[in-house]
Amino acid sequence: MSAMSDYRESRHDPAPSRWSYRLLRMMLTPFLRRLVFFGIPAFALAAGIGVYLSEQDNRDKLRMLYSEARLLLTQHPEVMVNLMAIEGASDMVDQDIREVLPVDFPISYFDIDLPQMREIIVGLDPVKDAVLQLSMGAGILQIEVTERVPAAIWRHRGGLELLDETGAYVRTVASRQDHQDLPLIAGIGADTRVKEALALLVAGQPLAKRIRGLVYVGARRWDVVLDNNQRLMLPEQGPIETLERIIALDQAEDLLSRDITVVDFRLVDRPTLRLVGRAMEDFRNITFLKLGDQ
Amino acid sequence: MSELYESQRTMRAMRKTALQRGVIAVLDVGTTKIGCLILRFDGIDRGEEGEGVGALAGQSGFRVIGSATTRSRGVEFGEIVSMPQAERAIRTALQSAQKLANVRVDHVIACFSGGTPRSYGVTGQVTVENQIISEQEIAQVMADCDIPDFGEGREVLHAQPVNFALDHRSGLSDPRGQIGQKLGTDIHMLTVEEKAIRDLAYCVKRCDLELAGVASSAYASGISALVEDELELGAACIDIGGGSAGVSIFLKKHMIYADTVRMGGEHITRDISMGLQVPMAVAERIKTRSGGLIATGMDDREMIEARSDTGDWERDRRVVSRSELIGIMRPRVEEILEDVRARLDVSGFDHLPSQQIVLTGGSSQIPGLDVLASRILGQQVRLGRPLRIHRLPQANSGPSCAGLVGLSLFAAHPQDEWWDFEMPTQRYPTRTLKRAVRWFKENW
Numbered sequence: 001m002s003a004m005s006d007y008r009e010s011r012h013d014p015a016p017s018r019w020s021y022r023l024l025r026m027m028l029t030p031f032l033r034r035l036v037f038f039g040i041p042a043f044a045l046a047a048g049i050g051v052y053l054s055e056q057d058n059r060d061k062l063r064m065l066y067s068e069a070r071l072l073l074t075q076h077p078e079v080m081v082n083l084m085a086i087e088g089a090s091d092m093v094d095q096d097i098r099e100v101l102p103v104d105f106p107i108s109y110f111d112i113d114l115p116q117m118r119e120i121i122v123g124l125d126p127v128k129d130a131v132l133q134l135s136m137g138a139g140i141l142q143i144e145v146t147e148r149v150p151a152a153i154w155r156h157r158g159g160l161e162l163l164d165e166t167g168a169y170v171r172t173v174a175s176r177q178d179h180q181d182l183p184l185i186a187g188i189g190a191d192t193r194v195k196e197a198l199a200l201l202v203a204g205q206p207l208a209k210r211i212r213g214l215v216y217v218g219a220r221r222w223d224v225v226l227d228n229n230q231r232l233m234l235p236e237q238g239p240i241e242t243l244e245r246i247i248a249l250d251q252a253e254d255l256l257s258r259d260i261t262v263v264d265f266r267l268v269d270r271p272t273l274r275l276v277g278r279a280m281e282d283f284r285n286i287t288f289l290k291l292g293d294q
Numbered sequence: 295m296s297e298l299y300e301s302q303r304t305m306r307a308m309r310k311t312a313l314q315r316g317v318i319a320v321l322d323v324g325t326t327k328i329g330c331l332i333l334r335f336d337g338i339d340r341g342e343e344g345e346g347v348g349a350l351a352g353q354s355g356f357r358v359i360g361s362a363t364t365r366s367r368g369v370e371f372g373e374i375v376s377m378p379q380a381e382r383a384i385r386t387a388l389q390s391a392q393k394l395a396n397v398r399v400d401h402v403i404a405c406f407s408g409g410t411p412r413s414y415g416v417t418g419q420v421t422v423e424n425q426i427i428s429e430q431e432i433a434q435v436m437a438d439c440d441i442p443d444f445g446e447g448r449e450v451l452h453a454q455p456v457n458f459a460l461d462h463r464s465g466l467s468d469p470r471g472q473i474g475q476k477l478g479t480d481i482h483m484l485t486v487e488e489k490a491i492r493d494l495a496y497c498v499k500r501c502d503l504e505l506a507g508v509a510s511s512a513y514a515s516g517i518s519a520l521v522e523d524e525l526e527l528g529a530a531c532i533d534i535g536g537g538s539a540g541v542s543i544f545l546k547k548h549m550i551y552a553d554t555v556r557m558g559g560e561h562i563t564r565d566i567s568m569g570l571q572v573p574m575a576v577a578e579r580i581k582t583r584s585g586g587l588i589a590t591g592m593d594d595r596e597m598i599e600a601r602s603d604t605g606d607w608e609r610d611r612r613v614v615s616r617s618e619l620i621g622i623m624r625p626r627v628e629e630i631l632e633d634v635r636a637r638l639d640v641s642g643f644d645h646l647p648s649q650q651i652v653l654t655g656g657s658s659q660i661p662g663l664d665v666l667a668s669r670i671l672g673q674q675v676r677l678g679r680p681l682r683i684h685r686l687p688q689a690n691s692g693p694s695c696a697g698l699v700g701l702s703l704f705a706a707h708p709q710d711e712w713w714d715f716e717m718p719t720q721r722y723p724t725r726t727l728k729r730a731v732r733w734f735k736e737n738w
Contacts, residue, residue: 021389
């Protein structure tokens with residue numbers, strides 16, 4: 001019967017009180033509304049956080065909590081890297097890489113900075129290039145290393161160095177004997193011109209057995225040193241053509257099997273030969289005899 | 295005369311500020327329910343005008359953002375009889391509407407049906423000096439109207455110029471710019487008891503709101519329940535509410551007569567309560583669930599439980615047939631309609647070109663009312679529902695909310711009233727500077 005008694009004579013009156021009505025209207029004013037529903041809560045939140053953080057203990061606690069949480073996440077076995085596999089590197093380089101990389105396994109995936117590691121590895125002298133990748137399932141850090149291939153051996157004041165074809169330093173060696181197959185170059189700045197030296201050697205293939213090495217003179221031109229201390233002085237410009245010319249001369253006239261110490265082609269227009277001291281006397285005598293005959 | 299319209303002018307100014315702010319509330323203070331709509335004016339439908347749509351009879355340009363109705367307390371015959379109760383009821387409606395709209399409203403336009411409205415036809419005539427009719431001349435002719443003696447303690451609710459006549463041409467709606475010698479006007483003036491307005495204004499003020507307009511609910515129902523051609527050709531709108539039945543007659547889109555019969559649905563309920571010896575609540579329930587006006591043989595067999603709670607079982611478990619109920623309801627409805635008929639006869643409704651009668655209001659939902667009304671009022675009777683307005687809730691779109699919807703339309707597009715026209719120079723208060731400005735305006 002409640003629905004029926006809810007007629008005009010009913011004592012129940014759903015009217016709001018005057019003050020609740022005023023409160024509602026006040027709360028409907030835009031400024032107050034924004035203040036109450038956004039301004040005050042935001043301020044209270046900011047103030048609460050500020051008060052909490054003003055205590056050193058709380059800050060430490062938070063920091064600790066953060067690091068613990070981080071540890072929990074980063075030390076999860078699924079994201080751990082347990083070992084490093086290096087491919088394409090000789091034992092020495094392998095050891096070097098293991099030494100220089102600043103990682104202690106097992107290490108978390110999140111602590112590994114692959115680009116930086118790659119830079120370190122490539123920074124090693126014998127390493128030409130390196131590809132690093134993480135295989136997350138197995139937890140392995142794979143490093144594929146391309147080593148530099150020594151192309152020449154460079155003798156200088158400090159000792160013997162192996163250089164690759166670009167002239168980059170590979171490593172220092174104690175003795176030439178271990179690297180008989182590599183051509184020898186010498187002279188200050190020879191390492192910067194390895195490519196040219198190698199080209200010269202290719203051009204000098206017919207003399208291959210006799211060539212002892214190349215000397216870079218005055219940081220501008222090459223000398224080819226042959227076995228019995230014969231020296232072919234090549235010009236600054238077009239040394240390869242000049243060498244080919246000398247070889248042609250040798251093949252035609254047996255130039256290099258004569259008593260000559262130096263074939264001087266530094267000025268291409270005015271080639272000069274230097275004879276052995278004894279041979280010079282012989283030459284004079286012969287010339288004199290010829291003149292005498294006349 | 296200027297002090298007579300001072301409050302109306304301030305209300306117009308308030309309405310203007312409310313429209314600028316974009317939010318206004320309309321409040322219908324009825325005998326059974328108090329309804330409140332909150333309207334937002336944002337001109338959303340402006341673009342739709344043009345393509346043959348028209349101004350949509352003033353429904354465009356606003357939408358309802360909050361609505362509430364509450365059971366009315368302290369109101370009888372459409373008048374406030376108990377200020378605290380009425381204030382609480384109004385506050386309930388306003389609060390729930392504002393809560394729903396989520397907007398704070400400061401201005402309200404209200405309507406009520408009580409206060410024994412009386413219509414007066416007022417005419418004025420003036421000889422025009424400088425031939426072309428301007429607003430100044432219109433103001434003069436309005437000022438020339440002789441105010442009838444409507445008695446002590448009454449106030450003008452509406453004063454709408456419904457017709458202008460220039461020389462021998464009558465029926466002009468806007469004579470401005472035309473040339474003539476004699477300008478005449480007819481004004482329809484509606485007065486109500488001052489106390490009714492004052493009480494309403496006081497209740498609204500107690501709710502911290504400003505009254506931005508007052509209308510007669512008969513007028514409001516008329517503009518919402520009549521369609522455009524009915525407004526134009528002449529029609530009467532009978533708004534049968536809870537405590538009173540409003541009668542308004544429209545012609546050429548102007549209200550030309552309004553009156554109230556101080557009887558309504560509540561009297562029917564009271565008759566049932568007395569006739570069947572049941573409480574008012576039960577009587578109301580019986581009326582709305584099984585009420586009717588045309589008895590058939592079937593109704594003798596249809597039994598209605600007439601329960602009451604006196605504690606006497608024999609008395610509380612009675613049943614009555616529906617014919618008995620109809621026998622109680624019908625005389626009262628006939629009485630209401632005959633009273634309406636009398637008012638229409640007095641007003642000269644017979645002389646209108648069209649005699650369409652539209653029944654609306656909560657009590658117009660009694661089954662069979664249209665048949666009964668056509669016997670008493672004439673053949674052209676239809677049941678009217680209010681126009682649709684944008685976002686009006688379904689619950690408030692029935693005929694019982696015709697006044698509320700009409701008030702929304704009134705808020706959006708009020709008719710020009712006397713106080714909307716400028717005062718003639720001669721009657722201007724002695725503010726010399728303003729007079730000088732006006733003099734310059736008129737002469738250059």
